[in-house]
Amino acid sequence: MTGRLWGDRRAEAFQNALDGHVGLTEHELAEFVRLAHALRDVSPVSLDNEARDSIRARLVAEADTVLTPSAPAPAPRRARRRTVRAVAGTTAAAAALSAGLVTVSADALPGDVLYPIKRGVEQLELTFGGDGASAANVHLDHASVRLDEATALAKGGGDSDQITNALGDFTSDTRTGSGQLLRAYASNNNPAAIDDIRTFTRRAAEQLRDLAPMLGTSTDAAFTRAVEAVERADRRAIDACPTCAGGPAVQVPYMTDPIGHLETLPHHGGHDDGNGGGNKDRGKNNGSDDFLADPQSIPKGTTLPDIDGDFQDHEPNNDTGDDNHGDTSRPKLQGGNDSDDGSSSLDDGPDLGDGTGLDNGTIDLPDLPDLPDTDDGIGGAIGLGPVEAILGPVQNLLNNLGPLGHALGPVLGGDPKSGKDGDSKGSLDGLLDPDKRKNRGNDNGQSRPDTLEPQREQAEEATPEDDGTDGQNGPNNQGDQNNQNNQNGQNNGPLDGLVGPVDQTDKGPDVGEDGLGGLTGNDQEGTTR
Amino acid sequence: MVSQVRAQPTLNADDLELAIVRSVRGSPTDLGSQNSPEPPDDPQSARIEALVDLAKGGDSEAFGQLYDHYADQVFRYIYYRVGSRPLAEDLTADAFVRALRALPRFTWQGSDFGAWLTTIARNLITDHFKSSRTKREFVADEVPDSDDTRDGPEQEVLTNDANQALMDALRTLPDDQQECLVSRFLLERSIAETAALMDRSPGAIKQLQLRAIRTLAKTFPEGLR
Numbered sequence: 001m002t003g004r005l006w007g008d009r010r011a012e013a014f015q016n017a018l019d020g021h022v023g024l025t026e027h028e029l030a031e032f033v034r035l036a037h038a039l040r041d042v043s044p045v046s047l048d049n050e051a052r053d054s055i056r057a058r059l060v061a062e063a064d065t066v067l068t069p070s071a072p073a074p075a076p077r078r079a080r081r082r083t084v085r086a087v088a089g090t091t092a093a094a095a096a097l098s099a100g101l102v103t104v105s106a107d108a109l110p111g112d113v114l115y116p117i118k119r120g121v122e123q124l125e126l127t128f129g130g131d132g133a134s135a136a137n138v139h140l141d142h143a144s145v146r147l148d149e150a151t152a153l154a155k156g157g158g159d160s161d162q163i164t165n166a167l168g169d170f171t172s173d174t175r176t177g178s179g180q181l182l183r184a185y186a187s188n189n190n191p192a193a194i195d196d197i198r199t200f201t202r203r204a205a206e207q208l209r210d211l212a213p214m215l216g217t218s219t220d221a222a223f224t225r226a227v228e229a230v231e232r233a234d235r236r237a238i239d240a241c242p243t244c245a246g247g248p249a250v251q252v253p254y255m256t257d258p259i260g261h262l263e264t265l266p267h268h269g270g271h272d273d274g275n276g277g278g279n280k281d282r283g284k285n286n287g288s289d290d291f292l293a294d295p296q297s298i299p300k301g302t303t304l305p306d307i308d309g310d311f312q313d314h315e316p317n318n319d320t321g322d323d324n325h326g327d328t329s330r331p332k333l334q335g336g337n338d339s340d341d342g343s344s345s346l347d348d349g350p351d352l353g354d355g356t357g358l359d360n361g362t363i364d365l366p367d368l369p370d371l372p373d374t375d376d377g378i379g380g381a382i383g384l385g386p387v388e389a390i391l392g393p394v395q396n397l398l399n400n401l402g403p404l405g406h407a408l409g410p411v412l413g414g415d416p417k418s419g420k421d422g423d424s425k426g427s428l429d430g431l432l433d434p435d436k437r438k439n440r441g442n443d444n445g446q447s448r449p450d451t452l453e454p455q456r457e458q459a460e461e462a463t464p465e466d467d468g469t470d471g472q473n474g475p476n477n478q479g480d481q482n483n484q485n486n487q488n489g490q491n492n493g494p495l496d497g498l499v500g501p502v503d504q505t506d507k508g509p510d511v512g513e514d515g516l517g518g519l520t521g522n523d524q525e526g527t528t529r
Numbered sequence: 530m531v532s533q534v535r536a537q538p539t540l541n542a543d544d545l546e547l548a549i550v551r552s553v554r555g556s557p558t559d560l561g562s563q564n565s566p567e568p569p570d571d572p573q574s575a576r577i578e579a580l581v582d583l584a585k586g587g588d589s590e591a592f593g594q595l596y597d598h599y600a601d602q603v604f605r606y607i608y609y610r611v612g613s614r615p616l617a618e619d620l621t622a623d624a625f626v627r628a629l630r631a632l633p634r635f636t637w638q639g640s641d642f643g644a645w646l647t648t649i650a651r652n653l654i655t656d657h658f659k660s661s662r663t664k665r666e667f668v669a670d671e672v673p674d675s676d677d678t679r680d681g682p683e684q685e686v687l688t689n690d691a692n693q694a695l696m697d698a699l700r701t702l703p704d705d706q707q708e709c710l711v712s713r714f715l716l717e718r719s720i721a722e723t724a725a726l727m728d729r730s731p732g733a734i735k736q737l738q739l740r741a742i743r744t745l746a747k748t749f750p751e752g753l754r
Contacts, residue, residue: 026540032742037741045608046604055600056593059592059593063584127590226615483643
């Protein structure tokens, strides 16, 4: 009976539907309302997490490719790098997620079939890493993984290129992660961020120490940058929160293989950077400039800064070479100094000396007069505090360089640049200047243009140690420098004398650089971001 | 049931809509707006707007967040139409990929981003059905989606007999009726939103809604009890 009724109604409804003009009874209305509710009450389905994540990974990876071109993105380089990695890894990861390969891939090393999946999974972690401190810690976790990989590769006699890449990624993740944590700390004063950094740097320093003996000379540059990044991150953390617990600054005696390093170091000037465009710059300065610069810088204000500067130079270049530019460039600068922070000050000190020549070249001499401002000196002092921690390694480096220094000595003396710079400063200044300038430009730019970073730097610089440090550094540096200087020899004497003036001039340049700084500052900001 | 015989068809589609809305909210406003994914002018929509701008500027993570926000909506829409979870997942991914590629051309022309996404999904579904009519029939008639059983508690509810039978019945409806009911009741979109999605007038949607419910009632009389 019901069936019949329904049959009738169906026919009627069908007709109505055809008419497109449907009337309904109150009873129908009530029924339909109930039916509508039944539909509404159907529990909503949703994507299961697996599918959701894999689709997301694929989308973000593709977004990097699709969206980047049209985007005047803040950090295009970084985006590009991420894209490469993401495309290769994330897509695979998406597939792997459902295939259960993720856990299997966790132990994969570069070169392994599953390695791209591992990296893709990491990309997912970053994607879901949230913001601020949590994302920063994801970066640091990834840095640790890279270091583990580098160690495993080194133990297994792995390809030096892969080790270099692992170390390079370690360096950039370290910089990114620690930079983000420092920013987080700056915004919320939560000491956990500092603790996170220092926990990481302590562990990383130990690993790097263990790794050093296993590395060949071809990975020196990458290793040096990695060490520098760790020490710099550590120093910056200490500077940001001097009262936070965490023990003394970490140091990595990475000069375990003096011979190898010596051989490499000269190259570093050119080769290391060679990776990136930075080398070219260096080339301009002179391959040896870096070295020279260091010694000189040391005598002048603080040895440490110089060293940092050198490192920075290398790093910056390298970084530049790398996709990291955006990120790295800043960090490098900073890092170089130990840098950023100190760098402003440090850089100023050494930079001034070095930079002076360069600055002069770029900047009008009139600026130099401005330089006399002791500010630079002060700044340098501030920066030095952190630097001291690094001094140990630096000294080692310098010692190693000693022989090189000898070799370089002639070069330095003969430096054409010095002649150029010669105006105001010694030849050394000229040599130093080019590199320093770069660094400085960045540093200055950052500190002055950027409000935030400057503050940071200041804060860091503000460390009480500065003055004392300078004094301390002075001796240390001198010692180191002596080695180098002796090698460079002749220059030292003159340089030292110059230093005073140079610093002033440097300051001047700094001021002048401010303008430049603005440009660099932007870059840095981008990087920082 | 018998009483129906005596009923006189004096009410129309507008009345139905009104009755539904009242029954849901006790007020004659748009049914969908209550739970609509993006009530206009709220902080949420401002956030979406910002994310879209960022994504257009090249921020891939911003697009990822847009995905996070809309993934379920889009998936739900597709799933209710195609009835297969794996297929719906594929089409959801496709829809977002399409959106990603079309993003540079996306403009806020009277439609919110969610509606735009749904339109993309809708076109994909149409394409899918076109390219595989047979399969479509198969999918449509395919009753219980075995995949549902592996889902979490939320989905298990759906697999209860009543829900499943209702959904099965829904999928036997003509496409436009299915779509209308899915949009209106499963996705809780308003008449206006559904009209925009289906590119019809609100009045036409009301008519369609009535026809669709009527058809469903005939197809699935159990739902009336």
